[in-house]
Amino acid sequence: MARTAGSSGEKTLAAIREAGLDLIHSHGYEAMSLRQLAARIGLQPGSLYNHIETKQDLLFDLIHNHMVTLLASLEEALAGIGDPLEALEAFIAFHLTYHIERKREVFIGSSELRSLEPKSRRKIVALRRTYEDRLCAILKQGAGRGLFKIEDVRVSAYAILAMLTGICTWYDAKGRIGRKKLIDIHTRLVLQGVMK
Amino acid sequence: MARTAGSSGEKTLAAIREAGLDLIHSHGYEAMSLRQLAARIGLQPGSLYNHIETKQDLLFDLIHNHMVTLLASLEEALAGIGDPLEALEAFIAFHLTYHIERKREVFIGSSELRSLEPKSRRKIVALRRTYEDRLCAILKQGAGRGLFKIEDVRVSAYAILAMLTGICTWYDAKGRIGRKKLIDIHTRLVLQGVMK
DNA sequence: TATAAAAACGATCATACGTTCGTATCCAGA
DNA sequence: TCTGGATACGAACGTATGATCGTTTTTATA
Known part of the structure; x- marks a missing residue:
């Protein structure tokens, strides 16, 4: 598999931000894993790096x-x-x-x-x-x-x-x-x- | 090597508490590793478990x-x-x-x-x-x-x-x-x- | 002085982490 | 219609972590 149908950089980044906000707020930055974050928005961990440094x-x-x-x-x-x-x-x-x-x-x-x-x-x-x-x-x-x-x-x-x-x-x-x-x-x- | 001369449970626990206080305060609980904590008081990581659960x-x-x-x-x-x-x-x-x-x-x-x-x-x-x-x-x-x-x-x-x-x-x-x-x-x- | 408990070492376990990479697919512009 | 960049997958890497364990030495008790 590879790029998902309907995927857009803008939307994904917004989703990352929103999920990050939520997870960091409830668990803390250190306690939040990128795997958690990725799972929350239905992504593989590695794919996050298309949007964040x-x-x-x-x-x-x-x-x-x-x-x-x-x-x-x-x-x-x-x-x-x-x-x-x-x-x-x-x-x-x-x-x-x-x-x-x-x-x-x-x-x-x-x-x-x-x-x-x-x-x-x-x-x-x-x-x-x-x-x-x-x-x-x-x-x-x-x-x-x-x-x-x-x-x-x-x-x-x-x-x-x-x-x-x-x-x-x-x-x-x-x-x-x-x-x-x-x-x-x-x-x-x-x-x-x-x-x- | 094994038990260190002069070691006492009470003193060590106090040292763990003090170091823990300091490290958690400055880095946060999640960010503090037990290796860091142990090193701070001159202990091997495993030895901590003689004093804490x-x-x-x-x-x-x-x-x-x-x-x-x-x-x-x-x-x-x-x-x-x-x-x-x-x-x-x-x-x-x-x-x-x-x-x-x-x-x-x-x-x-x-x-x-x-x-x-x-x-x-x-x-x-x-x-x-x-x-x-x-x-x-x-x-x-x-x-x-x-x-x-x-x-x-x-x-x-x-x-x-x-x-x-x-x-x-x-x-x-x-x-x-x-x-x-x-x-x-x-x-x-x-x-x-x-x-x- | 003999003995058991206490306290430390040092090696190790399984797991989880952030990140990288090659590859596959989708989409937009020419 | 073709092409190249964007986006995602999935496997993997090296490292760090919390915790366990067998062993050894010290201390306290009797």
Whole structure:
């Protein structure tokens, strides 16, 4: 046998990405074997190499894709907002929504950083830093205008990010808590926490 | 060759635990090989099995130990405190301190849960639930006395825990921020966030 | 001092892994 | 219709892994 009827590079690569996302999320990068991945999409292990360079490369591709999308979406969500308070609210709503919708990507993007080779990791960390900086800027601006009272901008930003990101580990879209309520609760916690 | 002079089961097991903690923390459970672990403490791979049942068993042992210690330490830290506000402050200070001092254990205890077989994982999750419940109780009590304003106790507890636990990923004991300042910042963020 | 348990060695097992390669088939463009 | 690149198969490679086992030496007990 050889090439399957109806096979297309684009579709197969998409399937590899989707399956990789799923398997890495549930088993971890190291624990996921390419045989598992190939089987999931009905392929022989060797055939994967028509679409990916290496296993390591697939991981970087997934995480990098995620980070770039995250950053672009954030800019979109904050576009045109000048007021720091409004911006902080928008940041919170965006971050929560995105992290609910892309639980797997987000989880992998933080928990599998250590599985990246150093050079790749540095690239991702730099992108993450950009994201963090965006929140820092909002906090700083708000503090500057006397809206917020913040002892240390970066520590506060990390604390807020940790809080908001935490939902990835437990939130269940079909669960007791609706999305709006979730955003409300967190918005109140954060806003009241940083207010003067 | 055979048994080494001066070898003792207790010391070797302690060395295995310590090295395991370190290697799992920096490379992950799946990525850590028993050969690596054995080499770290100057042992042949096979000799490990005089002290552990399996690799999986070692992981459970480490996490379980951590959880039990965590719970006991928390009770100690909260002993004799009746006032919810005071209790919340004590909880925050304890949680941060413990998580700074045992970064590795805490990290493994959450990031490697998925590497545990289901039965073991359930045991750990139950212990974690007990810990969470302790914070829930404080929040509930505070809300009941009209000190706190909390829309959903469990969601708020998760949010607070996520925030406080986040420091494990970035805090550097030798860094810019001292322990006291760190506790102050977080205490203010949380307290002001939940206050009426 | 005699003896059994404890602890280590070193060789080895079966298995699983990521990856490569030659070959066969399909599809798109000339 | 012909041709060449794209895509997949299936076998295989070398390596690493977790674990087992027989043996040897040390330590503790009586």
